[in-house]
Amino acid sequence: MKKQHFGILKISLILSVASTASAQKLGDESYGIASFYANNFYNKPTSTGEILKENQYTAAHMTLPFGTMLEVTNLANKRFVIVRINDRGPYKPGRIIDLTENPAKWLKMRKDGLTNVRLKVVGFDGDIMLESYDSLRVVATPKLESKYYQKPILQHTKYYRLRKNWHKRKYPHLKKRRLKVNSYLRKLARNRKAEQKSKSK
Incomplete structure (x- = not known):
């Protein structure tokens, strides 16, 4: 029983690492408070090395992989916009995403500064x-x-x-991680079969 529990824990750990390291599943949702960049952050490099521009539909998130496409919905007025993650942040507690100027204007959150939003993963690597x-x-x-x-x-x-x-479109980094998880699961199945045979003998 202990071995089985240990194997299940290993599988869950590998799946969680693969999901956080590569990308979350399509359709995954999260809720939180959105803010937008201050003016002094523009025309400076982001975490990916890109230059932050006001007219680009990009955003900062703490954990999602770069290139993840997010649909951001303002829960107050139901307006939504799709942005690409290319930076890390926001670093203030309680906030989930930092938006550039254009998405913030479209969501009509410039006056309030902060707003409750829903984030939905709609694509990876800049592709919706x-x-x-x-x-x-x-x-x-x-x-x-x-x-x-x-x-x-x-x-x-x-x-x-x-x-x-x-x-x-090919996503090699996603395929590699899927193969790693599948190969590990196959090894576990083989080990279990071998253990069952040895016990029966």
């Missing part, structure tokens, strides 16, 4: 793999009578689908 689309459905059908007209009540929902032909 998940795309969102809106759907409207009628909740209450309108009544058409000569006396009055009732407007239909619509319910707005947001869905995601895989982008076409995204799988044709």
Whole structure:
């Protein structure tokens, strides 16, 4: 029993390391407070070596790999924008992401400075793999009578689908880590079979 628990712990550790070191899964969500860069950070190199520009849709995150594409949704007004992670931060406690000028303007968070946001992973290596689309459905059908007209009540929902032909692009760093995890799992299975055979003998 102890060996089995140790093997499960090893698998969970390897999977967690692979997920944090490479990239999180498509569709993973997180919530927190967003802020934007101060003016003195612009035209200076980021953690990746890129020069930080106001008109670029980029952001800083503490743990996500560089090149991760994030959909940032302002929970106050439901406006959303897609940014690319190319820097580390924010370093103030309680904040989850730092945005450049253009995304902050689009989310209408310049006046408040801070806002609650939802982050959703929609791609890796600067490539958007998940795309969102809106759907409207009628909740209450309108009544058409000569006396009055009732407007239909619509319910707005947001869905995601895989982008076409995204799988044709190669992601070698993701494939290597997947192969490492798969090979380790195969070794564990072989060891278990060998142990079972030795016990039966």
